[in-house]
Amino acid sequence: MKLQDTLSNSEQTLDVSKKVRVYLCGVTVYDESHIGHARTIIVFDVLRKYLENKGISVEFIQNFTDVDDKIINRAKLENSTAEQISTRYIQNYFDDFDRLNVKRATKYPKATEHIDDIINFIKGLIEKNMAYVSKNGVYFSVSKFPQYGKLSKKKIDELQSGARIEVDEAKEDPLDFALWKFSDVPPLWDSPWGKGRPGWHIECSAMSIRYLGENFDIHGGGRDLIFPHHENEIAQSESFTSKQFAKIWMHVGMVTINGEKMSKSLGNIKSIKHVLDNWGANIIRLFCLSGHYSKPIDYSEELLKENLIKWRQAETCYYELIHANGEKQNSEIESLVKEIHSEFDDSLESDFNTHLALLTFFKLVKEVNYLAAEEKMNLNDAKIIIPEFERMLEILGLVIPKITLDKKQEIDNLITAREQLRKEKKFQEADKIRDKINEMNINLIDHKGKTIWMIKEKIKADIQ
Numbered sequence: 001m002k003l004q005d006t007l008s009n010s011e012q013t014l015d016v017s018k019k020v021r022v023y024l025c026g027v028t029v030y031d032e033s034h035i036g037h038a039r040t041i042i043v044f045d046v047l048r049k050y051l052e053n054k055g056i057s058v059e060f061i062q063n064f065t066d067v068d069d070k071i072i073n074r075a076k077l078e079n080s081t082a083e084q085i086s087t088r089y090i091q092n093y094f095d096d097f098d099r100l101n102v103k104r105a106t107k108y109p110k111a112t113e114h115i116d117d118i119i120n121f122i123k124g125l126i127e128k129n130m131a132y133v134s135k136n137g138v139y140f141s142v143s144k145f146p147q148y149g150k151l152s153k154k155k156i157d158e159l160q161s162g163a164r165i166e167v168d169e170a171k172e173d174p175l176d177f178a179l180w181k182f183s184d185v186p187p188l189w190d191s192p193w194g195k196g197r198p199g200w201h202i203e204c205s206a207m208s209i210r211y212l213g214e215n216f217d218i219h220g221g222g223r224d225l226i227f228p229h230h231e232n233e234i235a236q237s238e239s240f241t242s243k244q245f246a247k248i249w250m251h252v253g254m255v256t257i258n259g260e261k262m263s264k265s266l267g268n269i270k271s272i273k274h275v276l277d278n279w280g281a282n283i284i285r286l287f288c289l290s291g292h293y294s295k296p297i298d299y300s301e302e303l304l305k306e307n308l309i310k311w312r313q314a315e316t317c318y319y320e321l322i323h324a325n326g327e328k329q330n331s332e333i334e335s336l337v338k339e340i341h342s343e344f345d346d347s348l349e350s351d352f353n354t355h356l357a358l359l360t361f362f363k364l365v366k367e368v369n370y371l372a373a374e375e376k377m378n379l380n381d382a383k384i385i386i387p388e389f390e391r392m393l394e395i396l397g398l399v400i401p402k403i404t405l406d407k408k409q410e411i412d413n414l415i416t417a418r419e420q421l422r423k424e425k426k427f428q429e430a431d432k433i434r435d436k437i438n439e440m441n442i443n444l445i446d447h448k449g450k451t452i453w454m455i456k457e458k459i460k461a462d463i464q
Contacts, residue, residue, distance in 0.1 A: 001051075001349040003218070004294060006226060006249040007151050007234075011351060014217065014248065019057040022048070023208040023246070025221035025229070026108070028065040029089035030074045032271040033096050035299055036262055039288040040222045040252040042397065043354070045102045046289065049395045050348050061211045062105040063204060064090055066112050067187055067197050082187050086110075096272040100281045101397045107211060111203040115189045118198045118206045121240060122179045122191075130239040131179055133193050134170035138180040143173055145235040151249060152227035177201060177232050201232035208246075209237065219246035223253055223294075253296040255288075270299060278461045282398050283307050289354040289396065301461075308462060310362055311398075316445065317365040318400045319454035320372035321389065322408065324382035330371070333381045337388050340364045344392055354396075361392045375448055403455070411442060411453060 002011040014020065024044050027037055041062075048058050066086035075082045090110075098104075111118070122138055125131035131140050142148050142156065149155055159175055178199035180191055188195045208216065214237075221230065230249065237245040254261060257268045275284055286307040291297040340360055347356035368385060371377040393400065403411075414433055421430035442453050 002351055003248050003250055004351050005247075006251050009153075012248050016051065016054070016056045019059055020051055020218070021059045021212040021216035022061065022218045022220065023204070023212055023216060024060070024062045024105075025204055025219075025225055026062045026064050027089075027093060028068050028070060029086040029093065030068065030070040031089065032273060033089075033093055034262060034272060035270045035275055035284070035288075036222065036255040038096075038100060038272050038275075038284060039255050039297065040220070041097060041102055042100065042285055042288040043252050043293045043352075044220055044250075045397055046348075046354060046395060047352060048103065049397060053391065053395050058106075059212060060105045061107055061109065061208065063207050064093075064108055064110045065200065065203060066090070066110045067203075068200060072185065072187075083112075086112075092273075096276065099276055100272070100284060101399055109207045109211065111198060111207070112187065114203070114207050114210065115198065117210050118202055119180075119189075119191050121202060121206045121209075121236075124240050125179065125236060128239060130236070132172065134172075135182075136170040137178050137182045137196060137199075138193055139171055139176040140179055140232070140236050140239075141172065142175040142177070142235065145239055147238075148175075148235050149231065151231045151234055154227060154231075177228065179236070201229055202236060204229070205233050205237045205240070205245075208233075209241070214241040214243050214245075216246055218248045218250050220250040220252070223251045226251055250293075252293050253291070255299050256296050257299045259298060278459075279304055279308070280457060280459050282311050282457065283459065285397050286311060286358070289358060292355055293352055304461070308459060310365075312456065313362070313369060314365050314398070315400055315454060315456060317368045317389065319445070319452060320368055320377060321382040321386050322403060323452040324372070324377045324379050326378035327380060328378050329380040330376060330378070333384050336364075336367065337384055341388055341391075348395075357392075358396070361396065364389060364392075373447065400457075401455070411437075411440070415444075415451075415453060 001014045001016065003014055004010070005012040022044065024041070027033055044060075048060055051058050064086070067082065071082045071085050074080075075085045078085070094104075122131060125140065126133070126138070129141075130144050131138055149159065156175065179202045180193060180196055180198055182194045182196040184195065188197055208219065219230070219233075234245050256262070257270070260266060260268065262269045272284075283304055287299075287304055288297075290303070290307065340363065343360040343363075344357050347353045347360060350356075364385070368377065368389075371381070414437055418430050418433040418437070421427075421433065437453075441455055441458060443456055445452050445454060
């Protein structure tokens with residue numbers, strides 16, 4: 001597998017000869033997670049599921065930033081505590097992402113649980129003369145890390161002259177960033193330099209190295225984290241270890257709305273819960289995977305509707321497969337499935353192109369639906385197709401609830417009984433069975449020689 005590395009600006013080969021170690025920057029838990037967070041986390045969820053499908057072990061660490069000025073300000077606003085705010089939004093995070101069928105990380109470290117690791121990290125930077133204590137806290141000395149800007153491709157002198165940087169007379173250089181902030185406002189901890197709390201960037205360096213070691217495989221996050229967050233992580237981590245920090249830096253493009261970044265000031269933030277309640281997990285996942293992960297994607301109801309139409313085709317495909325009968329075999333099916341398998345995997349192994357992978361998935365869907373409509377789909381073909389269809393669903397994190405043989409037989413019997421009652425002109429009894437079928441959200445699909453049924457996922461936006 002080759003992935004585009006932001007640092008080298010080139011494709012790098014992922015070493016899959018041993019466990020793949022991934023660190024993904026998680027959310028700051030002061031508010032509901034939004035569709036932008038969903039895209040980044042879904043992209044990495046599919047990456048992990050693909051690797052694990054190939055038998056590759058993945059150590060997946062995703063942090064929670066649970067100490068931050070935004071959390072403290074939210075607590076003040078609600079007359080609450082930072083811990084109560086972060087606990088609430090961590091639980092909401094799990095509610096959202098469990099519904100999105102995202103596999104839980106190996107571990108979710110929280111900054112507040114790693115204060116000792118952070119303090120030891122800062123001590124090491126001070127001992128190496130890469131950080132200093134000021135009246136406001138402990139700062140990293142950017143000028144002592146000559147490679148600063150190598151990830152974002154920004155030059156130190158340009159940053160000093162052009163960037164709008166928060167003025168702090170306690171800094172030796174305007175670019176220096178906080179490792180430890182002195183404070184008397186909870187939450188705070190004792191440190192060798194004074195009471196306070198960690199800066200944002202140092203948290204991820206301390207936690208990633210603690211769980212994955214000094215040189216791990218992939219560090220990921222949204223493109224908005226490249227500067228300053230990931231740039232600062234590299235500076236302090238490589239200063240501390242004297243080693244390369246992450247081997248590959250993988251960044252996911254933003255979700256925009258009408259071409260604009262989501263922001264509270266514009267009032268255009270779409271929470272995951274809102275979109276889930278209206279569209280469901282499958283449509284959100286299709287939307288988030290529909291473009292190349294590194295490029296921005298624009299959120300619109302039209303795009304969601306397009307994905308809903310595609311999803312209905314995938315549902316139909318599944319039910320055509322489970323209803324297939326007859327023994328005659330289509331000689332081209334085995335070669336079609338092999339071709340689909342190769343195309344799908346090649347798409348993901350070439351800089352993780354989920355857009356092309358989805359095109360391949362729907363190529364199979366279209367072919368199955370065509371063969372079924374022409375009454376050329378039989379039981380032996382279905383047995384060859386179903387494992388590959390389900391493999392792609394599993395990797396993409398899409399879910400069509402499986403129908404057990406007993407449930408299938410129960411519904412078949414209901415439909416047969418209704419048809420018999422109608423033939424006998426017992427319409428009142430037939431209508432009772434029809435009502436029962438409707439309650440089960442069953443739709444009928446007519447073919448030339450037969451009628452089959454399917455259960456469509458209930459999607460609120462589809463009903464409105």
